[in-house]
Amino acid sequence: MSNQNKELKKTGLKATLPRIRILEVLELTKNEEAHMSAEDIYKELLAAGDDVGLATVYRVLTQFESAGIVKKHNFEEGHAVYEVISDDHHDHMVSLDDGTIYEFNDDLIEQRQKEIAQERGFELVEHSMVLYVRKINS
Amino acid sequence: MSNQNKELKKTGLKATLPRIRILEVLELTKNEEAHMSAEDIYKELLAAGDDVGLATVYRVLTQFESAGIVKKHNFEEGHAVYEVISDDHHDHMVSLDDGTIYEFNDDLIEQRQKEIAQERGFELVEHSMVLYVRKINS
């Protein structure tokens, strides 16, 4: 039994071919920091010879999001992108010089964010933070 | 000569009625933290008796963004929202319950962000931070 199959079982979703394949694509690209859109995944699957519908990709991604195994981002214009949720949280720092993306994590900020929400009667569910930076002396 | 008229002059854009009206709507709502979508602004204008096209609202907002007088956000699902850029910087907190957007500013985090960049040899140019929160049950 594959990894994906197990993971799907845990969510209560039936281990169907489209779901397994979509999860595979997301897992394979997760180390490359490649946030993929529904369309991207769809094309990837077609190229791999799988016969899936784009609507299914959308539906499955929505189900995965509800199940808490993928995260949907609205970073980009015009379309959402998805990434598998891993255990290590990180934020992003983007170099304006060359577009390189660095990951970082800061407990002080994480803590303060929770406090800010709580001070206003909310609980922090999640956050997104991106720092746009430029190399000093260049 | 109106405020909006002056502001438009500075950008090099012709001070046309649709542009002035759109800027007015954005200015009027900026204190209410009401980040509006193109559709919102369009409906607001129609309600006020102005005869504008939705396409024009989109076009004008894009021009305003290029001119640096409004900022476009993608924190909601499905559509972008806009706000006039003012001198006081703030970040956003989005309620997952009803989509309300709150603004806040935290010097501690601002300071830490600069340090994080500097520790890695960068200078912080700008940043985006959005907290997604949920009302605490009681």
Place this chain on the structure above:
DNA sequence: CTCCGTGCAAAAAATTTGCAACTCA
């Protein structure tokens, strides 16, 4: 065998574009 899930096509929703008419400087 029974549902849950799928593909397809069509619908919605969000945004962009082509173009003739219009208007501000």
Place this chain on the structure above:
DNA sequence: TGAGTTGCAAATTTTTTGCACGGAG
């Protein structure tokens, strides 16, 4: 006047939904 701008309609793009068939348990 005349380049820049607009409104309208049609085109695109992104995502969702209805429905009959098909596959997993």
